Amino acid sequence: MSTLAVPHAGTGELWGPEEFTARLRAVPAGRYHDRHPFNVRMHQGALTPAELRRWIINRFHYQRNIPVKDALILAKFDDSSLRRAWLRRIQDHDGVADGEGGIERWLRLGEAAGISRARLASGDEVLPGVRLAVDGYVNFCRLRPVLEAVAASLTELAAPTIMRTRIDAFERHYGWIEADGLAYFRTRIGQGRRDSKEALPLVLAWARTRQEQEAAVAALRFKCEVLWSLLDAVEAAGQEDRGGPQGPAGEQA
Numbered sequence: 001m002s003t004l005a006v007p008h009a010g011t012g013e014l015w016g017p018e019e020f021t022a023r024l025r026a027v028p029a030g031r032y033h034d035r036h037p038f039n040v041r042m043h044q045g046a047l048t049p050a051e052l053r054r055w056i057i058n059r060f061h062y063q064r065n066i067p068v069k070d071a072l073i074l075a076k077f078d079d080s081s082l083r084r085a086w087l088r089r090i091q092d093h094d095g096v097a098d099g100e101g102g103i104e105r106w107l108r109l110g111e112a113a114g115i116s117r118a119r120l121a122s123g124d125e126v127l128p129g130v131r132l133a134v135d136g137y138v139n140f141c142r143l144r145p146v147l148e149a150v151a152a153s154l155t156e157l158a159a160p161t162i163m164r165t166r167i168d169a170f171e172r173h174y175g176w177i178e179a180d181g182l183a184y185f186r187t188r189i190g191q192g193r194r195d196s197k198e199a200l201p202l203v204l205a206w207a208r209t210r211q212e213q214e215a216a217v218a219a220l221r222f223k224c225e226v227l228w229s230l231l232d233a234v235e236a237a238g239q240e241d242r243g244g245p246q247g248p249a250g251e252q253a
């Protein structure tokens, strides 16, 4: 595995590009939110309409903050071609005109699931844990070096697969959501693939020391934790509805 490794003072050998890539890919392979019990139940068709609506409302908070964190990353680049590439990510979400882009498509997903635009856009039902997780990601991209901020986006290596599974699951189990509402997920398959294909070579090139390589892997781990925490909060709110994790409220000691 380490045939390309070269020695680096103090912090161990620099991983060769193959080993570094394998280590980055191993992070979402092991701890991506597709394994989260809430996501597993979503894909099994076991969520109630109220639970699915809660997820759509809370995930919207993540969606609307993605272009904010991408603008923070863009501001770290001193190179026009990189800024242009990153600007396209912002446009993926915001569109280039009213009525376009991923945020608009997520609003339509909400409508297809019976959530009005005003309700979704208000943010009133965003859970505290979701707010903290999303703030954590935005602030990470604001405060950390560009290598780590870009590495954190590499969860998208795993995103196209989860999108495909989600489309199948929604079509099979949640027929009450109008089919047009799934456009967000369909569009995201290609965008996510392109984003990760673009970001991976940047991370490989910018991590020049073993310490930086490890920081990139840690950034990706952190991002998996952000996505995991978001679902923890959504799941916990459902348990409260059902009377708490130990059963109905009155039966708890």
Ligand SMILES: O=C(O)c1cc(C(=O)O)c2c(n1)C(=O)C(=O)c1cc(C(=O)O)[nH]c1-2
Pocket (backbone or CB within 6 Å): 066, 102, 152, 153, 154, 155, 156, 158, 159, 162, 163, 188
């Ligand atoms: O539904 C998902 O499972 C999922 C995961 C991720 C991800 O892995 O970060 C993103 C998205 N969706 C997504 O829609 C999206 O726009 C997106 C942007 C980013 C990012 O970090 O730049 N991740 C994701």
